[in-house]
Amino acid sequence: MSDFADRYGPWALVAGASDGVGSAMAEELARRGLNVVLLARRQEVLDEVAAGITAHTGAQTRTLAIDLAAPAAAGEVIAATEDLEIGFLVYCAGADPNFQPFLSSPLSDAESLVQRNCLVPMQLCHHYAQPMVERGRGGIVIFGSGAGFAGGPNMVAYGASKAFDMVFAEALWTELQPSGVDVLGLILGKTDTPALRKLEHERGQIPSPEDAPPGAAAVDDVVAAAFANLTEGPTCLVGPEIQAAAQLMASVSRNDAVRFIAQAVTSAMGAN
Numbered sequence: 137m138s139d140f141a142d143r144y145g146p147w148a149l150v151a152g153a154s155d156g157v158g159s160a161m162a163e164e165l166a167r168r169g170l171n172v173v174l175l176a177r178r179q180e181v182l183d184e185v186a187a188g189i190t191a192h193t194g195a196q197t198r199t200l201a202i203d204l205a206a207p208a209a210a211g212e213v214i215a216a217t218e219d220l221e222i223g224f225l226v227y228c229a230g231a232d233p234n235f236q237p238f239l240s241s242p243l244s245d246a247e248s249l250v251q252r253n254c255l256v257p258m259q260l261c262h263h264y265a266q267p268m269v270e271r272g273r274g275g276i277v278i279f280g281s282g283a284g285f286a287g288g289p290n291m292v293a294y295g296a297s298k299a300f301d302m303v304f305a306e307a308l309w310t311e312l313q314p315s316g317v318d319v320l321g322l323i324l325g326k327t328d329t330p331a332l333r334k335l336e337h338e339r340g341q342i343p344s345p346e347d348a349p350p351g352a353a354a355v356d357d358v359v360a361a362a363f364a365n366l367t368e369g370p371t372c373l374v375g376p377e378i379q380a381a382a383q384l385m386a387s388v389s390r391n392d393a394v395r396f397i398a399q400a401v402t403s404a405m406g407a408n
């Protein structure tokens with residue numbers, strides 16, 4: 137086994153592995169010598185990703201078609217991996233496909249988002265981190281967003297869930313890092329994923345889902361940042377835009393930060 141597989145193997149679990157940055161994370165983990173459990177909702181897409189990973193790397197794969205917004209999701213994931221030693225957990229699934237005002241959507245949309253973005257990653261970390269601590273090695277990467285820096289319109293539950301993810305990863309790092317388990321909260325700005333292309337196309341911001349959203353970071357750059365910073369937790373701000381946004385937010389009062397985000401969202405929507 138490689139040093140990487142010694143430290144983080146033999147299996148990784150990637151939640152949100154059917155496309156975009158999650159599937160690229162899974163491929164890179166396999167390239168580094170880990171077998172991967174690929175989890176998302178679309179079985180046929182997971183099968184394609186799994187076949188590609190095995191063809192490119194020879195790694196073993198297992199696919200789990202599970203909706204992480206469903207109430208029993210964490211239990212299903214845990215049961216389906218009971219026979220595997222999971223040394224690395226990536227929680228990527230998390231974007232908001234709607235970007236709508238809080239009161240214009242049913243409450244169940246917000247509840248599902250909190251279930252998928254807060255409860256399930258917490259439940260999975262509680263389960264998989266314990267044996268990692270006992271082994272004295274392992275890794276956990278949780279995806280956050282600049283939307284978690286301060287509140288803004290059309291992302292009431294989403295932004296709040298991403299603030300949870302960021303602080304959860306930071307806090308978990310403080311407890312697990314002395315045991316040899318690396319925790320990283322990966323904070324993304326706009327990133328060129330299929331989910332973002334779909335959203336921007338639906339909002340008329342790009343002419344077709346084949347087009348890259350202007351100003352979006354490349355998936356490969358996000359994956360490179362994740363692996364370069366695995367041991368540099370608790371938080372990694374990916375790319376110059378999100379680093380500048382974090383600096384700006386830190387330089388003004390919280391109230392002004394919220395006003396700034398509200399204005400930025402309103403003018404972006406008005407530009408459509």
Ligand SMILES: NC(=O)c1ccc[n+]([C@@H]2O[C@H](COP(=O)([O-])OP(=O)(O)OC[C@H]3O[C@@H](n4cnc5c(N)ncnc54)[C@H](OP(=O)(O)O)[C@@H]3O)[C@@H](O)[C@H]2O)c1
Nearest residue numbers: 152154155156176177178204229230231281326327329331
């Ligand atoms: N893209 C951006 O601009 C951006 C910006 C800031 C932060 N982020 C963060 O980066 C992460 C990845 O975002 P993304 O743009 O790739 O979109 P995403 O919608 O989070 O999609 C990523 C993966 O998650 C899976 N997924 C989504 N909902 C799921 C559910 N309920 N159950 C199981 N799997 C589910 C998707 O596959 P299936 O459809 O097959 O289930 C896909 O494989 C998220 O945490 C997001 O908050 C993204």
